Amino acid sequence: MDDFFEMVYEVVRLVPYGRVTSYGAIARYLGTGQSARMVGWAMNKASNSVPAHRVVNSAGLLTGKHHFGPGSVMQELLENEGIRVEDDQIVEFEKLFWDPSRELEIDDFD
DNA sequence: GGTCTGACTAAAT
DNA sequence: GATTTAGCCAGAC
Numbered sequence: 001m002d003d004f005f006e007m008v009y010e011v012v013r014l015v016p017y018g019r020v021t022s023y024g025a026i027a028r029y030l031g032t033g034q035s036a037r038m039v040g041w042a043m044n045k046a047s048n049s050v051p052a053h054r055v056v057n058s059a060g061l062l063t064g065k066h067h068f069g070p071g072s073v074m075q076e077l078l079e080n081e082g083i084r085v086e087d088d089q090i091v092e093f094e095k096l097f098w099d100p101s102r103e104l105e106i107d108d109f110d
Numbered sequence: 111g112g113t114c115t116g117a118c119t120a121a122a123t
Numbered sequence: 124g125a126t127t128t129a130g131c132c133a134g135a136c
Contacts, residue, residue: 004133023118027131035131040117042133057118064117 004030008042011100015054018081019098020090022058029100040064053077060093 011026023036023043032038043052043064053074057063065074065088075085084091 024120027118033131034119035133036118037116038118038132043117045134052117055117058120062117067117 004032004038005042005045008039009046009050012043012046012050012052012055014100015051015098018083018096020054020056020060020078020083020093020096021098021100022056022060024058025097025099025101026055043067051077054081054098056090056093060090060097062088062090 007030008026011029012021015021023039024034026039027033027036030039039055043050043055044067046052052064053068055064062074062078062085065072068074068077072088075088078085078090083096090096
């Protein structure tokens with residue numbers, strides 16, 4: 001099952017700079033369906049090499065910011081990438097949302 | 111080895 | 124429309 005975590009890490013690493021995605025989107029892309037919790041659990045085990053701060057819940061809320069450490073570390077990381085965060089919620093989330101099952105499959109976008 | 115929990119999500123109430 | 128319930132699966136106790 002480590003492969004599952006590895007896949008999660010890889011997808012998260014594929015998230016472009018200044019973009020965000022959701023646990024459910026990753027789970028769906030991996031074919032795990034509704035098991036979005038496992039993605040979050042994978043993040044818990046994830047190393048600092050994984051930009052987990054770009055992963056939020058379906059509402060664009062920084063639900064896991066507390067796991068990064070004290071204060072608003074996650075929010076600062078996002079703002080550092082040009083992502084506006086307001087009250088633990090990503091501003092224009094739908095614009096910044098990056099869906100792997102969409103962005104990675106559509107190759108002939110023309 | 112059964113039970114609880116969790117960085118989620120969608121549907122029902 | 125906010126709160127609750129249920130489904131999800133892997134790890135901790």
